[in-house]
Amino acid sequence: MIRDTAIVTHEPDLLASVRELYSRLPETRCLEPWELQHVLYSLNYTDDLAEEVEIAAAIEVARTDWTPDEGAA
Numbered sequence: 001m002i003r004d005t006a007i008v009t010h011e012p013d014l015l016a017s018v019r020e021l022y023s024r025l026p027e028t029r030c031l032e033p034w035e036l037q038h039v040l041y042s043l044n045y046t047d048d049l050a051e052e053v054e055i056a057a058a059i060e061v062a063r064t065d066w067t068p069d070e071g072a073a
Contacts, residue, residue: 017045018058019065029066033059 017040022029028039033055040046040055 014040014046014050014054015058015061018055018062021045022062022066029063 018036021036021040021043028036031039033052036055036059037049037052041049
């Protein structure tokens with residue numbers, strides 16, 4: 001019996017990956033979640049394509065690291 005494999009998987013270290021990507025490549029801070037999805041996969045930060053919703057949540061947290069005033073609002 002062949003099991004179905006998930007195309008999109010849960011990435012437990014997504015926040016750490018986004019933070020590291022932002023610190024190494026600051027120009028990626030302005031990318032949208034759908035753009036960052038491909039960048040993370042292409043640079044081997046993730047094994048599979050992560051969901052845009054998860055990336056968006058990680059972006060919000062990671063951006064408060066760089067601009068803490070926005071996180072307070």
